Amino acid sequence: MQPKEVFDELKTILVARLKFDPRRAAEVTEATPLPKGAEGSIGLDSLDFIELSIAIEERFGVVMDESEDLSAHFASFDTLSRFVAGRLGGA
Amino acid sequence: MSRNVVVTGIGVVNAAVVGASPALGAWLARPSAVPPTGARPAVRLPERTLAGLVDPAEARRLSRVCQLTIAAARLAVAESGLDPARGLGLVVGSALGDFTSTIAFADGFLTRGPGGLSALLFPNTVMNTMAATTAIAVASRELALTINVPTVAGELAVARGAAAVASGRTDAVLAGGVDELDPLVAEMLDALGDDGLRGEGATFLVLEAEAAARARGAPSLGRIAGVAWRAIPAGPWGVGRRTTSRAIGDAVTRAGGAAPQWLYVSASGDARRDAWEARVLAAALGAPRPPAVSLAALVGHHAGLGALHVAAAAWTSRSGVLPAPDGGAGVAVTGDGLVHGLARGGGHVALVVGSGDTAWMPAAGHEGPPMELPTS
Amino acid sequence: MRRVVVTGLGAVSPFGAGVKAYWAGLAAGACAIRPLTLIDAGAFRCRIAAEVPDLRDGSSRRSRADRLALAAATEALDDAGLGRRECAEAALIVGAVGGGMLEAEEWYWARARGERPSGWAPALRAILPGAHAEMLGHRLGLGGPRHTVVTACSSGAVALAEAAELIADGVADVAVAGGVDAMTRLCFMGFNALKLLDPEPCRPFDRDRRGMSIGEGAAFVVLEAAERARARGARPYVELAGHGMTTDAYHVTAPEPEGDGMVRAMRAALAAGGVEPAAIGYANAHGTATPQNDRIEARAIARVFGDGRLLVSATKSMIGHTMAAAGSLEAVATILALVYETIPPTANLAIPDPEVGFDCVPRVAREAEVEHAISNSFGFGGQNVTLLFRRV
Numbered sequence: 001m002q003p004k005e006v007f008d009e010l011k012t013i014l015v016a017r018l019k020f021d022p023r024r025a026a027e028v029t030e031a032t033p034l035p036k037g038a039e040g041s042i043g044l045d046s047l048d049f050i051e052l053s054i055a056i057e058e059r060f061g062v063v064m065d066e067s068e069d070l071s072a073h074f075a076s077f078d079t080l081s082r083f084v085a086g087r088l089g090g091a
Numbered sequence: 092m093s094r095n096v097v098v099t100g101i102g103v104v105n106a107a108v109v110g111a112s113p114a115l116g117a118w119l120a121r122p123s124a125v126p127p128t129g130a131r132p133a134v135r136l137p138e139r140t141l142a143g144l145v146d147p148a149e150a151r152r153l154s155r156v157c158q159l160t161i162a163a164a165r166l167a168v169a170e171s172g173l174d175p176a177r178g179l180g181l182v183v184g185s186a187l188g189d190f191t192s193t194i195a196f197a198d199g200f201l202t203r204g205p206g207g208l209s210a211l212l213f214p215n216t217v218m219n220t221m222a223a224t225t226a227i228a229v230a231s232r233e234l235a236l237t238i239n240v241p242t243v244a245g246e247l248a249v250a251r252g253a254a255a256v257a258s259g260r261t262d263a264v265l266a267g268g269v270d271e272l273d274p275l276v277a278e279m280l281d282a283l284g285d286d287g288l289r290g291e292g293a294t295f296l297v298l299e300a301e302a303a304a305r306a307r308g309a310p311s312l313g314r315i316a317g318v319a320w321r322a323i324p325a326g327p328w329g330v331g332r333r334t335t336s337r338a339i340g341d342a343v344t345r346a347g348g349a350a351p352q353w354l355y356v357s358a359s360g361d362a363r364r365d366a367w368e369a370r371v372l373a374a375a376l377g378a379p380r381p382p383a384v385s386l387a388a389l390v391g392h393h394a395g396l397g398a399l400h401v402a403a404a405a406w407t408s409r410s411g412v413l414p415a416p417d418g419g420a421g422v423a424v425t426g427d428g429l430v431h432g433l434a435r436g437g438g439h440v441a442l443v444v445g446s447g448d449t450a451w452m453p454a455a456g457h458e459g460p461p462m463e464l465p466t467s
Numbered sequence: 468m469r470r471v472v473v474t475g476l477g478a479v480s481p482f483g484a485g486v487k488a489y490w491a492g493l494a495a496g497a498c499a500i501r502p503l504t505l506i507d508a509g510a511f512r513c514r515i516a517a518e519v520p521d522l523r524d525g526s527s528r529r530s531r532a533d534r535l536a537l538a539a540a541t542e543a544l545d546d547a548g549l550g551r552r553e554c555a556e557a558a559l560i561v562g563a564v565g566g567g568m569l570e571a572e573e574w575y576w577a578r579a580r581g582e583r584p585s586g587w588a589p590a591l592r593a594i595l596p597g598a599h600a601e602m603l604g605h606r607l608g609l610g611g612p613r614h615t616v617v618t619a620c621s622s623g624a625v626a627l628a629e630a631a632e633l634i635a636d637g638v639a640d641v642a643v644a645g646g647v648d649a650m651t652r653l654c655f656m657g658f659n660a661l662k663l664l665d666p667e668p669c670r671p672f673d674r675d676r677r678g679m680s681i682g683e684g685a686a687f688v689v690l691e692a693a694e695r696a697r698a699r700g701a702r703p704y705v706e707l708a709g710h711g712m713t714t715d716a717y718h719v720t721a722p723e724p725e726g727d728g729m730v731r732a733m734r735a736a737l738a739a740g741g742v743e744p745a746a747i748g749y750a751n752a753h754g755t756a757t758p759q760n761d762r763i764e765a766r767a768i769a770r771v772f773g774d775g776r777l778l779v780s781a782t783k784s785m786i787g788h789t790m791a792a793a794g795s796l797e798a799v800a801t802i803l804a805l806v807y808e809t810i811p812p813t814a815n816l817a818i819p820d821p822e823v824g825f826d827c828v829p830r831v832a833r834e835a836e837v838e839h840a841i842s843n844s845f846g847f848g849g850q851n852v853t854l855l856f857r858r859v
Contacts, residue, residue, distance in 0.1 A: 017209065019151045021147060043148065046721050047720055048211070054206065181714070186595075197575060197652075208660035218596060218617040219618050220719070222850075223849065223850070227716050231714060232714050233712070235712075254638075282591060322559070324608070326605055327593065437613075
């Protein structure tokens with residue numbers, strides 16, 4: 001799966017699992033930061049990230065090992081899409 | 092030690108009234124019932140109500156019952172003008188908690204296995220979720236209690252909050268009740284024979300030590316003169332047979348001993364329970380019974396109703412009017428009144444409410460119009 | 468304000484029924500965390516918990532949690548030597564979270580499978596946290612002030628604090644207070660989903676700790692006004708000398724990183740009891756074994772007590788996190804530590820976390836004469852309680 005396809009799925013997860021308004025979810029771009037506090041970010045906190053991990057595991061089968069520091073991958077939609085695509089063996 | 096406890100802020104969110112004490116007073120002066128809807132009739136909050144009260148970004152992470160709580164809590168704190176950084180406790184009473192989230196959480200697993208479990212929903216499966224989220228929203232850092240009991244959770248939460256202030260342990264407490272309607276819960280309550288008119292909503296009051304409230308120029312909306320809570324033997328969710336209990340007598344004694352002149356009662360159309368309450372009141376207060384009203388017929392019973400009764404009692408003690416739920420003129424009353432709650436399962440709560448020493452007037456700089464008094 | 472003493476203890480723990488079995492397990496440093504039998508955990512990474520073994524009391528019509536509560540409360544009243552007549556005006560405060568959810572889940576799971584389960588009205592009557600108090604009040608004839616507190620993981624401790632206030636303020640002379648929780652699918656699945664559970668038995672304060680273990684149980688105590696207890700010739704275990712209750716108001720699951728709420732709760736308990744930090748010899752920690760809680764709690768304890776002399780141990784290493792029962796089961800452990808002059812150890816502790824500056828009593832119980840002890844319970848949603856006990 002390519003990062004772009006992963007990104008589209010992540011937008012679906014934003015609505016279905018993270019309870020974002022569909023219009024807000026449609027507005028995000030690859031460059032949008034994820035964590036709360038970053039400028040222009042979608043504003044996720046620690047609990048949101050857990051929900052996101054569960055959703056990614058369910059949708060893509062990619063298991064996060066919480067002993068690893070994955071914060072760099074969760075910085076933006078772009079980094080996250082590439083991370084997931086990479087785990088799936090995409091380009 | 093026993094300090095005087097005054098009400099300095101009120102927040103109400105239900106199908107009939109949304110707002111602080113001015114809105115509540117306007118409604119009590121001309122009470123209107125909200126027609127029940129649904130196959131099993133209940134008084135439901137209109138869809139758009141919460142949209143206007145909670146910011147969407149915040150609402151994303153708040154279940155509906157938490158939004159109800161926060162909305163009412165914020166109205167009360169805003170009216171009081173209290174700075175929570177000076178110390179604010181919180182007591183939330185609820186009969187049913189966040190059943191909606193609990194069922195959704197279970198359904199996620201049942202339909203999709205472990206991947207369907209929602210981390211966002213999980214905290215809502217514990218009934219302290221309304222208190223935890225509201226404490227964050229209003230910056231309440233003293234005690235934060237959640238009290239669960241059928242029928243009288245609102246009355247009990249306010250009584251517990253008043254006791255915290257009266258004892259000197261906390262200078263200000265936000266106390267009240269909240270419940271929402273849920274179809275599975277309705278099915279459950281029907282099966283248990285609890286057939287009163289149900290509703291949903293939240294009512295919260297800011298309770299403060301009178302001296303501190305007066306010193307900062309806070310509005311004094313009424314005084315909670317004495318509280319007590321006990322239990323009368325009854326099986327779980329059951330209606331008991333005994334009628335003696337010390338709750339009413341203890342509350343009256345703590346308030347100075349004068350017999351209450353009027354009553355707000357927890358009758359809701361649950362016939363067996365209502366009859367038991369009437370017998371208990373008769374045993375304690377004798378005949379003829381003082382004039383009594385329940386607002387359950389107007390907004391449906393929910394944990395917010397008990398706190399609403401305390402807020403309404405504060406209004407009655409000032410206006411001299413006990414509202415008439417049938418839309419009539421209301422009854423002229425004087426003196427202090429009693430807010431009474433008797434639960435299936437035996438929980439028994441009594442609060443004596445009066446106007447207090449301070450005349451009703453907004454403090455300088457206090458926002459909002461004065462409460463409307465009824466025009467005869 | 469009147470002084471409050473503990474005159475009766477009752478417990479049903481993962482070590483079995485009764486206070487005797489509970490203390491025997493604690494003193495031996497035994498670990499009761501084993502493969503789950505009550506629910507099907509096959510779909511999860513963690514499949515162990517601390518269950519109450521061989522629960523026999525009660526009938527099949529009563530929820531598991533109700534049966535745990537009734538056994539513990541009855542033992543406490545018998546231990547205090549109080550009959551029905553003396554208890555007619557006794558207060559009853561219960562800390563609960565799950566209520567009868569285990570049985571309600573069975574009904575709901577069956578419904579989801581398309582079955583038409585019967586007998587659901589009894590299950591539903593018992594489902595809410597407040598149901599235990601109604602059942603106990605009815606069965607034991609307790610007609611005094613009654614309420615149920617739900618403050619997540621600190622519920623059992625809050626119940627004791629609430630009861631102590633009623634007695635101190637003269638509202639009640641006697642109170643039965645405690646907490647109860649039975650295993651539930653919702654709790655087990657939820658903590659699994661949050662990745663807060665260790666697939667192996669939990670290791671509080673260990674450098675390599677990885678998360679919690681879930682447990683179940685119930686503990687109740689009888690509290691009395693000190694003069695009343697003396698007048699009737701009751702022998703108190705300890706004095707409940709103070710408590711502190713605070714809220715983080717920070718986040719619904721994550722503890723506030725500086726531990727300010729924990730510090731305020733501990734300081735408030737000490738102030739209420741009129742004791743200086745140096746007078747405390749033992750702290751029974753909340754100690755869930757999550758990397759976060761233990762680190763923040765250790766720092767908070769150090770801020771209040773300094774480094775060094777204080778002995779600290781985590782009972783959850785032996786009985787898991789018993790949810791609403793934790794605060795009361797761990798209060799009983801703290802009380803017995805004072806009475807028997809023996810500090811229960813932190814089990815499974817192989818390498819103490821270097822960030823933790825005090826002696827965590829690893830693996831083996833320690834004889835120690837201690838005058839004052841505290842028990843911490845820091846619940847989900849930042850609900851913090853510290854109880855202070857004093858030898859009498």
